[in-house]
Amino acid sequence: MTYCVGLKIDRGLVFMSDTRTNAGIDAISTFRKMHVWEKKGDRVIVLMAAGNLATTQAVVSLLEERSKAMAERAPTIMEAPSMYQTARLVGDTVKEVIATHADEGERADSYFNASFVLGGQIAGSDTRLFQIYPEGNFIECSEDTPFFQIGETKYGKPIIVRAYDSDMSFAETAKLLMVSFDSTLKSNLSVGLPLDMMFYEKDALEVGFTKRIALDDPYYRKISEGWSDALKNAFKSLPDFVEE
Known part of the structure; x- marks a missing residue:
């Protein structure tokens, strides 16, 4: 299992x-789940993956391989004219990888299940954020749904829903997501440190602040x-139940 969040703010x-x-007890593995493609001045594309590791790695590997051999497959992730086309x-x-490895008639949401959060910006258009399903279809975030989660989502969602504000700073958003991830880590062993974090500033068209957060990170521990x-303290401040 995993936990990934992509969140859109005004900035x-x-x-x-x-x-x-x-x-x-004796089976813990660590793999990077955030993948970034950058062409400064033209595009920044971020893809986060959850689900079957073999499937997600095959998808990322194909995208990467084709971006370096553009003549073989067009458009590639470095050539797509818009985030929608990306x-x-x-x-x-995703559909290609699952169809290649699945037995005939096997469903995309079975053993080969994989889902993705895709976000970024291509020159000439706005920042956009999508969630991509195992079947290959996708939805885009909106004012009503300004963030997407994949993987183990239920423990970290309440704090985002309650505290999110579109005019938050990057620092405030980082604090919000660290609380969301800490709540998930404490509730589910299948989600674990270290965490990868990245900021993308609107219209920058280059990768912004990035950080890997380990258990000994002083800010994470403080949060x-x-x-x-x-x-x-909030629980203690609530009135006690009175039998009537």
């Missing part, structure tokens, strides 16, 4: 993903401990 896009792929390209690649204390 741009914020991405965060964990790195755990297996969880158990989302279609990723969706088609984790502070959030736990804040919840305890």
Whole structure:
């Protein structure tokens, strides 16, 4: 399992993903789930993946390979004229990978399940954010749904829904997502550190601030401990139940 979040604010896009792929007493693996393509002045594209590791890696590998051999397949992720066309390209690649490896009649949402969050900007258009499903179809974020989650979503969603504001700064958004991830980490062993975080500033057309957050990161530890204390204090401040 995994947990990835892509969130759109007025200032741009914020991405965060964990790195755990297996969880158990003696079976913990770490793989990067955030992948970035950049051509300064032209485009920045970020793709986060959740689901079957072999499927997600095959999708990313095909996209990367074709971006370096453009004559063999056009348009590639580095040539697509819009983020919408990029989302279609990723969706088609997902369908291609699953069709290649699945037995006849096997469903995309079975063993080969994989989902993606795609975001970024191409010169001449706005920042856009999509969620791509195992079947290859996708939806785009809106004012009503300004963020997408994939993987283990239920534990980290409430804080985002309650605290999100479109005019948040990147620093405030990072704090919000760290609380969301900390809540998920404490509730599910299949999500784990380190975390990858990236800011993309609208119209910059180059990768912004990036950071890998480990267990010993002082800010993460401060957020984790502070959030736990804040919840305890909030609980204690609520009125006690009175039997009538």
